Structure formats: C-alpha cells, structure tokens
Amino acid sequence: xxxxxxxxxxxxxxxxxxxxxxxxxxxxxxxxxxxxxxxxxxxxxxxxxxxxxxxxxxxxxxxxxxxxxxxxxxxxxxxxxxxxxxxxxxxxxxxxxxxxxxxxxxxxxxxxxxxxx
Amino acid sequence: xxxxxxxxxxxxxxxxxxxxxxxxxxxxxxxxxxxxxxxxxxxxxxxxxxxxxxxxxxxxxxxxxxxxxxxxxxxxxxxxxxxxxxxxxxxxxxxxxxxxxxxxxxxxxxxxxxx
Numbered sequence: 001x002x003x004x005x006x007x008x009x010x011x012x013x014x015x016x017x018x019x020x021x022x023x024x025x026x027x028x029x030x031x032x033x034x035x036x037x038x039x040x041x042x043x044x045x046x047x048x049x050x051x052x053x054x055x056x057x058x059x060x061x062x063x064x065x066x067x068x069x070x071x072x073x074x075x076x077x078x079x080x081x082x083x084x085x086x087x088x089x090x091x092x093x094x095x096x097x098x099x100x101x102x103x104x105x106x107x108x109x110x111x112x113x114x115x116x117x
Numbered sequence: 118x119x120x121x122x123x124x125x126x127x128x129x130x131x132x133x134x135x136x137x138x139x140x141x142x143x144x145x146x147x148x149x150x151x152x153x154x155x156x157x158x159x160x161x162x163x164x165x166x167x168x169x170x171x172x173x174x175x176x177x178x179x180x181x182x183x184x185x186x187x188x189x190x191x192x193x194x195x196x197x198x199x200x201x202x203x204x205x206x207x208x209x210x211x212x213x214x215x216x217x218x219x220x221x222x223x224x225x226x227x228x229x230x231x232x
Contacts, residue, residue, distance in 0.1 A: 031218060033219075040224070040225075041224055041225070042121075042208050042210075042221075042222030042223050042224050042225055043162070043208075043220075043222050044222075045219055045220070045221075048219060056214070056219065089160055091160075091162065093162075095218060103150045103167075103212060103218065104218060105164055105167075106164075106218075106220060108161055108162035108163075109161070110159060110160055110161045111160040111161070113160070
C-alpha cells in the first residue's frame with residue numbers, strides 16, 4: 001500500500017513570495033490533515049478535511065494561508081505572502097473516516113521543509 | 118483544554134541498554150487514547166505504540182512498552198535493548214476534539230543511541 005505522498009521535499013523562498021505544497025493521501029482515506037512543525041516543537045494542526053469539506057481550520061492563519069481539497073483526494077496548502085516565521089516542516093497526514101468509539105490512526109507523509117529567507 | 122508535556126528535550130542511551138522517556142498530559146475526556154510517535158531524520162512520523170485509557174494493562178510492542186498512570190496523567194515510554202535505529206525524536210500525542218480525531222503533540226525528546 002502506498003503511503004502519503006508530499007512534494008516538494010524542500011523549498012527555499014524569500015519573504016513575501018508565495019509557495020504551494022501538495023499532498024496525496026493514502027487511497028480511501030477520507031480525512032486529511034495539514035500540520036506545521038516549527039524547529040524544536042511538535043506538529044501543530046493547521047487544517048483538517050473530511051472528504052472535500054473543512055472540519056477545522058481554527059489554527060490556520062487565513063490572511064496568508066489557504067488550503068483546498070477539491071475532489072476529496074489530493075490537497076494543496078498555499079502561503080501567500082510568506083513570512084520568516086513560516087519556516088517549518090509542513091506535514092500532511094491522512095486517516096480513514098472515524099467510526100464512533102474508535103480512533104483511526106493518522107499516517108504521515110515525509111513532509112516539506114520550507115525555509116523563508 | 119488538552120495539553121501534552123515532555124520535560125526531557127534530549128536523552129542518551131548506550132546501545133543494548135534501556136531508556137525511559139517521560140510524558141504528562143491533561144484532558145477533559147473520560148475515554149481517550151495516548152500515542153508515542155517516532156520521527157527519524159527522514160521526518161516521517163511513525164506510530165510506535167498506543168494506549169487506550171480504559172485499559173489497565175500497559176501496552177507493549179516488541180522492545181517498546183509504556184507505563185500508563187491514569188490518575189497521575191503520566192504516560193512514559195520504555196525502550197529496551199536500544200538499537201542505533203532507535204535514534205530519533207519521540208513525540209507523545211493525545212487525540213482531542215471528539216469525533217474529529219485530531220492530535221495534540223508534546224515538544225518531543227531527542228534520543229541519541231551511543232554505540
């Protein structure tokens with residue numbers, strides 16, 4: 001079974017430029033997550049999708065970050081314009097739709113390391 | 118609000134020895150899971166072990182085991198017979214948000230394994 005795919009693996013941009021990250025979840029996984037992991041910290045959830053609908057985007061800085069999952073499969077996360085503090089690893093994860101009383105494991109991709117100069 | 122605290126930024130262990138990583142948490146939910154994730158330099162987060170709070174028995178996965186103290190809200194990870202491949206960042210994680218299946222992570226412990 002193929003895992004969660006992300007691209008690019010690395011990206012270096014200057015502040016005020018825009019950047020986009022792509023994620024392809026595991027086939028059949030209805031739920032998709034984007035996390036931001038700043039150096040020395042644990043991952044922090046930015047946005048969660050269930051199929052192509054947003055479940056939670058309360059921690060997404062909406063003035064500069066946007067994300068979409070148009071067909072309920074692939075997702076893109078965009079930053080425009082980037083700031084120095086956006087330097088981080090951006091992780092994508094996916095899971096099966098949660099059933100009542102159960103927990104569905106999140107499977108993570110390799111992440112994209114973003115450096116903003 | 119849910120919180121996860123890892124108070125050991127770095128740990129070191131000799132190959133073949135045993136090491137314990139600490140984690141404390143707080144949650145308002147009565148039934149929950151707890152997880153330990155491993156993040157090697159490749160950055161891919163890998164689930165190491167999970168514990169269901171209603172189970173009194175501590176979870177074990179090969180060389181990895183936990184010491185779950187529900188009343189104390191403590192969830193430590195023990196790695197026995199440490200191997201060079203165990204070197205990584207280890208994160209304790211707690212689901213929150215009910216059916217939304219979200220995770221909150223601790224700040225991590227960087228484990229070095231000395232040959």
